[in-house]
Amino acid sequence: MSSATSKTNAGNFFEDFFLGQVIEHATPRTVTEGDRALYGALYPTRFALPSSAEFAASVGLRPAPVEELIAFHIAFGKTVPDVSLNAVANLGYAELRFHEPVVPGDTLATRSEVIGLKQNSNGKSGVVYVRSTATNQRGEVALEWARWVMVHKRDHEAPAPETVLPDLAPSVAAADLHIPAGLDFLDYDFAAAGEPHRFDDYVVGERIDHVDGVTLTDPEHMMATRLWQNTAKVHFNAEARPDGRRLIYGGHIISMARALSFNGLANAQLIAAINAGAHTSPAFAGDTVYAWSEVLDKAEVAAPGVGALRLRLVATRGRDESMTLRGEDGKYAEGVLLDLDYWVFVPR
Amino acid sequence: MSSATSKTNAGNFFEDFFLGQVIEHATPRTVTEGDRALYGALYPTRFALPSSAEFAASVGLRPAPVEELIAFHIAFGKTVPDVSLNAVANLGYAELRFHEPVVPGDTLATRSEVIGLKQNSNGKSGVVYVRSTATNQRGEVALEWARWVMVHKRDHEAPAPETVLPDLAPSVAAADLHIPAGLDFLDYDFAAAGEPHRFDDYVVGERIDHVDGVTLTDPEHMMATRLWQNTAKVHFNAEARPDGRRLIYGGHIISMARALSFNGLANAQLIAAINAGAHTSPAFAGDTVYAWSEVLDKAEVAAPGVGALRLRLVATRGRDESMTLRGEDGKYAEGVLLDLDYWVFVPR
Amino acid sequence: MSSATSKTNAGNFFEDFFLGQVIEHATPRTVTEGDRALYGALYPTRFALPSSAEFAASVGLRPAPVEELIAFHIAFGKTVPDVSLNAVANLGYAELRFHEPVVPGDTLATRSEVIGLKQNSNGKSGVVYVRSTATNQRGEVALEWARWVMVHKRDHEAPAPETVLPDLAPSVAAADLHIPAGLDFLDYDFAAAGEPHRFDDYVVGERIDHVDGVTLTDPEHMMATRLWQNTAKVHFNAEARPDGRRLIYGGHIISMARALSFNGLANAQLIAAINAGAHTSPAFAGDTVYAWSEVLDKAEVAAPGVGALRLRLVATRGRDESMTLRGEDGKYAEGVLLDLDYWVFVPR
Structure with a gap:
């Protein structure tokens, strides 16, 4: 035996x-379409492209990603x-x-x-x-x-x-961003997308407070994490930590912050690359997550009507209207949960 | 900047x-079909028509709504x-x-x-x-x-x-109800639907206690409300109210009560219209929701085997076997969460 | 009236x-595919066959079950x-x-x-x-x-x-197991499935501690139980029991334990039969469920590369590394929630 x-x-x-x-x-x-629906139930995402097959087709992507x-x-x-x-x-x-x-x-x-x-x-x-x-x-x-x-x-x-x-590399070069075949923002529907802000409206250094907050719960992060077949024990097992709390998968915070960033970045329809990411503090059920963004860079890309923004996406526990990333000591400010550096495609 | x-x-x-x-x-x-599945996970719905593509086809509706x-x-x-x-x-x-x-x-x-x-x-x-x-x-x-x-x-x-x-208008006129193309209840399968009660079995003034109760939780109502891309902050953010509670989207109560109404109204397969709706009291996690209905009106409609019932659907916090809508003072009785006036199609 | x-x-x-x-x-x-996605969100399942349409096709099953x-x-x-x-x-x-x-x-x-x-x-x-x-x-x-x-x-x-x-019958005879049409494990991809263990590697009497635990929550078991349109009141209504707790549907424990059994039984791709099942103790939110298995029997079956294992799947509240089913008194050991006797198909 x-x-x-x-x-x-x-x-x-x-x-x-x-x-x-x-x-x-x-x-x-x-x-499957079941993943799309669950993602929409777990995160407050409202980006038009993954929400609407019609919108996706209107920018050259069919079937809808x-x-x-x-x-x-x-x-x-x-x-x-x-x-x-x-x-x-x-x-x-x-x-x-x-x-x-x-x-x-x-x-x-x-x-x-x-x-x-x-x-x-x-x-x-x-x-x-x-x-x-x-x-x-x-x-x-x-x-x-x-x-x-x-x-x-x-x-x-x-x-x-x-x-x-x-x-x-400290970041993916703009020239190395992969442009989805057929992507074309020339007939982009800003009303359907929800905001008028184009590539030219964003300025390097600009910060955007995404305003809204979501209070986390255990069932939701466990459902998300299971959906991705992530098996790390600490997310599911209250007996795995002395304090009986379940540590929330860092990716849950990424998705939550990305969805919250709709309010101010509704036209950031596609993520092209992630340059760097740091989960700077653990998150637990009961925490209320907010997000803010900073425009780090801008680049032209070889697709009709498309530009790229390099953004810093910061998730915080509790709202920080001052949008402070680091304290005087150079360390991440208290309450910062995530510091993500990524590229998105937006209409020009 | x-x-x-x-x-x-x-x-x-x-x-x-x-x-x-x-x-x-x-x-x-x-x-998507993901929405159908999530709806079925969030509400105890058992109506045969949206549950079964075969049942839907048998009453003339294909693909299944x-x-x-x-x-x-x-x-x-x-x-x-x-x-x-x-x-x-x-x-x-x-x-x-x-x-x-x-x-x-x-x-x-x-x-x-x-x-x-x-x-x-x-x-x-x-x-x-x-x-x-x-x-x-x-x-x-x-x-x-x-x-x-x-x-x-x-x-x-x-x-x-x-x-x-x-x-x-105080209510949609029966003549103005839209009848789905092809709807035909002549071969309606009452066994599959779960109850024998037809149009003629319902009497104006009749009240039906739907008996079952569901205790509400925060993750469930937040998932539902996100799925509908409803952004009202009070549903998601425990910091939005002094008491730290998340107010439950009124539509969550509508769907919960509608699903509970299966028990006694299993043949109310399709909602044709909503005449009026009042969310008479806020609902929170921990509340146990029950429902009762009153038959307000009946009408013949121009589809084979189909009749229309006008119903009042009342959701309550805690079960009220007396099915009291209003007190002596004319105000909604304590515990009434929802008073919804709507039309459904049932088999004749 | x-x-x-x-x-x-x-x-x-x-x-x-x-x-x-x-x-x-x-x-x-x-x-629908929505059911598959929700199942994956509610249970930590990682079996390759129901997860991947490609894997299913590679063993002769298309579309993916x-x-x-x-x-x-x-x-x-x-x-x-x-x-x-x-x-x-x-x-x-x-x-x-x-x-x-x-x-x-x-x-x-x-x-x-x-x-x-x-x-x-x-x-x-x-x-x-x-x-x-x-x-x-x-x-x-x-x-x-x-x-x-x-x-x-x-x-x-x-x-x-x-x-x-x-x-x-105390168990389904191996000869009576239904073999899905076309099932063929001759080109089975062990790397994709996640473990190398074949039919011959399992020994009757062997016990496998599946190691991982999942802490249960009310929203999750209610969503699962609703998805199956199971109406038993005690699962949903906190007013149905004097202690205000919602009894968890026994099938929720079966699915949780089956999913946990992936770790050690990753190649048990298909359940062929259930011989017996006992829900030996109630489960509630807050319980952390673990699982262990015992190989009860083995059988050859008439499909290319396929063998059958008869397994006992035991779910426990809290981990029991001793994998004790019954005490000296012959009664189920404390903490045993489920004793399930079933047949699976594995690669030879």
Whole structure:
């Protein structure tokens, strides 16, 4: 008879990773209209493009894509059992690019390659860098990104690997943004989209207070996180922490903030890339999340009527009308939950 | 640099409305099978027609419509950011008529026209009357209704508009009910529908205690309200009220009561019109909602085997077996949450 | 005027049942992709076959089936208003067999036949045995099962029926398992499925601790139970019990445990039959559910590359690493919520 848990997956520890290692993550996942509906029930999203098949067709996209973050969460969730089940912390993302929009019926699978390793000086953990790629049923890349996590060692005596740090860009170059085939904002319907603000109306340095707040609940974040097949225990199991609280998946905060950003950024219809992301403080049920944005950069892109904005999206616990990212000490201000740097496509 | 919130929508105030004003509301919305499933998860609905594509086809409707209230909530939700974001109170509905049933794949957009204005004597707010029309991607009317809301003034010194009160019918005339093309109840399957009661079995004045109760929770009403892209802050933000409670969207109570009414009205398969509706008391998480109905009127309609019942649907906090609508003082009895007057189609 | 509640269904009492009685249950239900998405939001399921249309096609199943338990819950829910609305307790299941997999677009209807009756010696209740069959829109059987429930008598003076006990098999014979048409595991993708364990790797008597836990919430179990149109009051109404708690539908625990069993049984892609099931203790919001499995039997089946495992699936409140089913006294150990005996198909 086998031992009791020999068949269960305990996840990888730091010493299980090696440079160049390729991991094919389990459970390909077909995206459906049910995902779109649930996303709309869980986040207050009102962007016209993923809401309306007619609007999507009017800008050259047919069938109607789902929100990019649905694809992101699904693709990311697949990596959790192999990469971050024993993570101490998710340290960052970089170079995330969306390719052709994901539509219902697409099946996503994710593969990761280990591109960097660095054992911590305490010998008890280390940082693993992976580059992950999600492909659809035709083998086309849907999105790709780099990520690094701090992972426990199983055996503190295991030897340290050679330190290799990958060369990651601080942001995706505007010229490298993938433009969905057929995207054309020349006949863009601003009334349907909800706001008149075009590319030229946004100024680098401008900050936008998105005003609205949403109070978080446990059932909602658990439903979202399960939908993405993310298995990290702390999100679901009140016995996993001494305080009996369930830590909310950082991606839940990303989606909440992105949806709240509609109010002021209604024309930011498509996310093109994520340059960097930091979950700066944990979130729990009962917290009320607000968001503000800062325009970091602007770029012309080679699609009719389309421009790109590079934005900082900040989620906060409680509203901060001063929109303060960092205190005098250079540390994130109290209440900042998320600092996300990303590119969107807007009408010119 | 723009000021911080110049791009966010603060909603319209009383003085922003003018007679004849037409507002094209944002975010057209494609209805999907995901909406049907979520509706079934959020409300205990068991009506055979929207539950079963086979049943729908057997009464002449193919593809299978979604519940009329899904279309209502979506169409209504679109008006909130423009009409009622600064509302003191939703005062009433009238003349709501459903046209051809909404099916998955339909995209709904809503337009409103201001048909009446009356400043309150306190000079701080006023009543705005709008007639709203939701159309599908083919430009066909899906539903239309009148609604009036009390809205704050931004500037109490702003001059009062001329008072214009629209002429609204106390109820939709039976002859004006729209009959879905092809509707035919001659081969109606009473076993599949769940009850034997036909048009002739219902008597004007009859009251039906629907018996069952549902205890409300915050995550459920927030998910529902988001699904309809309704943005009213009080439903989502526990910091919006001094007591930290989230006010439940009145439409959540309508859908809950309608679903509970299955028990005794299982054959009320389609809602044809809403004559009037009053949300008589706020509802919060923890309240247990029950419902009872009164038959107000009956009418023959020009479709094979089809009759129309005019019903009063009353939702209560706690069960009231006495089914008391109003006290001796003429005011709504304590615990009454909703008084809805509507028309349904039933088999003859 | 009719009396107040003459049209509402009070459910059947023990004396309403008679041997050979056939009940056509109400509300046929079309399964959709929305059900698949909601199931994935409510349960941490990661089985590749129902998750991925590509994986399903790769093992001969197209279109992609939904999880068998979706079909089970829907089919079972239909019987509740007629069979168990006045139940004291659900006593057991037997001989549950799944036939061809259910796919989105299928419409399920359920019929039950009374196959046994036994009044309790106290004269206040009795046990009703029914055999239920769910069929699709083509009249093909989707699943069938026997179930027995203890039901209140309306009138304690009503005469006892003749006692008839049906002959129910302790388990479905392996030779009677229905193999889905076309099922072929010869090209099974173990990497996509997530684990390498094949039929031959499982040993009779082996126990598997599925490790992960999920803390239950009221909104989630209510949404699930409503989705299946199960109307049992105790699940929804906090006023139905003196302690104000909502009893969680036993099927919610079955689905939660089945999903948790992925970790160690990732290749148990299809449920073929349920031999027996006991809900040994009630579950409530706040409980954290864990699961373990025991291999009870193995069988070869007549499909390429396919084997069958007979498993015991045990759900517990709190993790029991000792995986103890019963105490020295032969009674279920404290914390055991579910003891389910079922057959699955795995790759050889």
